[in-house]
Amino acid sequence: MRQISSREVYRNRWMSLREDRISHPDGSPGLYSVVDKPTAACVVPYEDGGFHLVEQYRYPLRRRSWEFVQGTWPGDGPPGEELARAELAEETGLRAASLTRLGRVAVAPGLTSQECDVFLATGLTRGPVDREHTEQEMEQRWVSRAEFEKLVRDGVVFDNTTLAAFTLFLLRSLAETS
Structure with a gap:
């Protein structure tokens, strides 16, 4: 999987939400929503x-x-x-x-x-x-x-x-x- 682009959708002091456009191994496009939080x-x-x-x-x-x-x-x-x-x-x-x-x-x-x-x-x-x-x-x-x-x-x-x-x-x- 390869990341094509990423944009932050939301952020507060505890977490952020981003949306990543990706390319699957076969080349087909995809979208991933990821919650980023600290360890x-x-x-x-x-x-x-x-x-x-x-x-x-x-x-x-x-x-x-x-x-x-x-x-x-x-x-x-x-x-x-x-x-x-x-x-x-x-x-x-x-x-x-x-x-x-x-x-x-x-x-x-x-x-x-x-x-x-x-x-x-x-x-x-x-x-x-x-x-x-x-x-x-x-x-x-x-x-x-x-x-x-x-x-x-x-x-x-x-x-x-x-x-x-x-x-x-x-x-x-x-x-x-x-």
Whole structure:
């Protein structure tokens, strides 16, 4: 696929939307609409054999969603560990003694350029929560690993980044036991 032209259709401080005219490998024309967003961080807060989750209302889906901590800076803040620590403290009040990068996932590669770095947070201590105004109805709770897996099976945890992060967590756990 080859890009012929690109034009920005919309922009705000969190994302932009562009329309790209493309040429497919056989030469036929096409159009791609792409949401560009900065790299995000997803944090798997692991403690006492379980996970800290947050629940929030996801407007595009018109329902609430239980997830691992995740987010991005508005504009062009640095991705990586600094972002992960900031999101963890903001959404849960937790601070991590150790933050280990588990990998990177593509959020929705057919729609957006956004990728997400996944971190395992351990050695957790509590501090003040400092949520953004848009997170005012966010809830938090700790669940055992067995309960988390049941929430996944029951479709209560359905967020793709959370599911991908759990897969990376499992792969790390398997590697440590082999």
